[in-house]
Amino acid sequence: MKINNVCILGAGTLGSRVALQSALSGYKVRIYDIDPTALERSRKTMEKIILHLAKSSGLEESAGLNAIDLITFTDNATNAVMDADIINESVLEDIEVKNQVWELFGKIAPEKTIFTTNTSYLLPSMFADISGRPEKFCALHFHDVFYSKVVDIMPHPGTDANLIPILDSFGKSLEQVPVLVKKENPGYLFNSMLMAFIGAAGKLLTKEIGSIEDIDKSWMVNFHMPKGPFGILDNIGLDTAWHVTKSQPDLASQRFAALLKSYIDEGKLGEKTGEGFYKYPKPRYRDEDFLE
Numbered sequence: 001m002k003i004n005n006v007c008i009l010g011a012g013t014l015g016s017r018v019a020l021q022s023a024l025s026g027y028k029v030r031i032y033d034i035d036p037t038a039l040e041r042s043r044k045t046m047e048k049i050i051l052h053l054a055k056s057s058g059l060e061e062s063a064g065l066n067a068i069d070l071i072t073f074t075d076n077a078t079n080a081v082m083d084a085d086i087i088n089e090s091v092l093e094d095i096e097v098k099n100q101v102w103e104l105f106g107k108i109a110p111e112k113t114i115f116t117t118n119t120s121y122l123l124p125s126m127f128a129d130i131s132g133r134p135e136k137f138c139a140l141h142f143h144d145v146f147y148s149k150v151v152d153i154m155p156h157p158g159t160d161a162n163l164i165p166i167l168d169s170f171g172k173s174l175e176q177v178p179v180l181v182k183k184e185n186p187g188y189l190f191n192s193m194l195m196a197f198i199g200a201a202g203k204l205l206t207k208e209i210g211s212i213e214d215i216d217k218s219w220m221v222n223f224h225m226p227k228g229p230f231g232i233l234d235n236i237g238l239d240t241a242w243h244v245t246k247s248q249p250d251l252a253s254q255r256f257a258a259l260l261k262s263y264i265d266e267g268k269l270g271e272k273t274g275e276g277f278y279k280y281p282k283p284r285y286r287d288e289d290f291l292e
């Protein structure tokens with residue numbers, strides 16, 4: 001099966017990026033959102049990304065802006081999905097919203113359309129049935145698209161195995177590195193490893209075995225990394241980390257979740273609010289003498 005027409009559901013942070021990369025890769029793209037202001041924001045976000053790519057990666061600015069002009073931005077679901085060979089869904093990470101969306105698109109999408117979701121911590125089997133075509137349903141989970149170029153392909157037990165090579169080629173055509181998650185797993189491959197790493201750092205801190213700076217230094221020096229687990233947490237956002245950590249039932253996670261919550265209650269969510277474990281824009285771990 002050849003993919004020509006791509007339909008993106010949800011014009012937020014991730015949907016905008018997947019739509020833009022699809023357009024830059026020569027696909028015909030339609031992006032749908034229930035909220036017209038999100039569609040306007042999406043176009044502006046794409047323009048900013050193009051300007052950034054023009055400076056950092058040598059992309060020709062006019063070619064990038066032309067690619068955006070070829071994208072259809074719409075709040076009309078039927079219009080969004082007409083001709084779609086594949087849907088990649090990036091709506092809110094909420095089971096009820098995703099169920100509503102997949103129930104609707106299961107009814108109005110052409111028979112040929114492959115259904116893929118970007119859910120971060122839910123599982124494709126949670127909405128595969130409601131879409132009415134579980135065999136054509138699979139997680140295709142992008143990360144940042146332009147900076148972190150890994151895409152997880154994660155089938156659920158009812159996914160047709162023939163879909164995997166199609167999604168693999170599609171991922172490669174978008175300049176991503178596809179990886180197969182053979183069994184459904186919340187957090188796929190990378191996020192599972194990342195949360196274990198972050199959880200270990202949290203445990204060292206809440207058990208008062210090491211300080212924030214020393215835990216980070218230990219990681220940074222050993223692996224020659226620009227930041228350690230607490231610098232990474234500031235980048236992810238302490239609110240996001242708290243949502244994931246508090247859902248783990250073990251005592252160590254609950255203790256760390258309580259610590260994260262105390263930062264959140266003070267408005268310290270990380271880089272996006274100017275302060276988390278460190279203060280931004282000049283966090284201590286970037287100081288020249290930090291590792292001395």
Ligand SMILES: NC(=O)c1ccc[n+]([C@@H]2O[C@H](COP(=O)([O-])OP(=O)(O)OC[C@H]3O[C@@H](n4cnc5c(N)ncnc54)[C@H](O)[C@@H]3O)[C@@H](O)[C@H]2O)c1
Binds near residue numbers: 010034035094
């Ligand atoms: N942001 C990331 O870096 C990232 C990375 C990987 C996966 N994801 C996943 O992608 C999905 C979207 O995340 P995001 O960060 O882009 O969220 P976001 O909040 O930036 O965007 C979500 C969009 O969904 C729209 N929406 C809500 N209800 C809708 C509906 N019924 N129909 C159509 N659109 C609707 C909202 O208007 C909003 O524009 C989530 O499942 C998230 O877990 C995000």
